[in-house]
Amino acid sequence: MKVNQVSDRPASWAFYSVAGRLLLVDSPDRRLRNLIVPLFAGWQLTRIYEPDKSPDIRIDFTCGIKPPELPHDLNLFEIAEGGRCYTTGADLYLALRNSMMHLVGSTPITVHVLLAKVPGRKDPLLATLASFAVCAALRRYGLFDLHSAGVVNPDNGKGVLIVGPSGSGKSTLTMSLGLAGWPYLSDDNLLLSLVDGEVEARGFRTFFAVHAGAEAPSFKSCFEPEGVFTSPRKDKVSPDSLLFIRLNGERKSRLVKLTQAETMTRLVRACPWATYDTAVANANLEVLSALARQATGFNLSAGRDLLVRGRAAELLRGVATEGHPYNES
Secondary structure (H helix, E strand, C coil), rough: CCCCCCCCCCCEEEEECCCCEEEEECCCCHHHHHHHHHHHHCCCCCCEECCCCCCEEEEEECCCCCCCCCCCEEEEEEECCCCEEEECCCCCEEEEECCCEECCCCCCCCCEECCCCCCCCCHHHHHHHHHHHHHHHCCCCCCCCEEEEEEEEECCCEEEEEECCCCCHHHHHHHHHHHCCEEEEECCCCEEECCCEEEEEEECCCCCEEECCCCCCCCCEEEEECCEEEEEEEEEEEEEEEEEECCCCCCCCEEEEHHHHHHHHHHHHHCCCCHHHHHHHHHHHHHHHHHHHHHEEEEECCHHHHHHHCCCHHHHHCCCCCCCCCCCC
């Protein structure tokens, strides 16, 4: 007679896989869990219901607990989201508002996310802390986050990474290229890793978030690209071009080739954790250095002409090939 096995795992546990690494997410508070499950579904993680190995990473979410006192003599860095990052050896702390993320350098890698209370559905606090927690843990396994969009040149199958801060036009340009038939990775955040001496990039966020326009400049409209683009999503790609984008407010766009040294400087500036997260800084910088050697860097001063249908694809097609008419002036 066949006997059905009943799992003795807590109901608060959920497992996810990314790049061969297994994450265990534990959220005992049901209200918090109802926010975490759809949040993780918006990232390029694979839900695993019956894992066949022990987790590499454990992330615990807890509410109603006062964050602990921080040790003395920690290195302090301010981060763009308004929080503070503290580092010491293998441990990493991130204090944001009245909440905290604490990564413990152990095996498996353990990350504690402590919130004073369950945030509202429109409060970005949980998404920010959870994203930092996942990315900080993945860095311990050679997957380094870069604030960048990623598309695939349909002519050669190579990746084009579009690097820039929020509001620089990454998502708008990626959407334009997706509508022109370019395969894509993500519009906002990528994970970089070294595989057999070559840098690979993979997407992290599944949905796109594009500014609504001049009437509501601070509002972003979110959508799932599978229902909009005819081009497919790619799991990973080998990049050969890097575009450091900024909006110029002018009619015409300008594309200027960068030296390898300039490209490396821009990458480090766009990836502050390469110096902040001291436990893995050397490995992170090694990946960025390999990327600067592997891919050709360009400064893209984006004008309104990129909003014209087909113009972005025309400008970027064959961007790293000899004889491309980029503006070097």
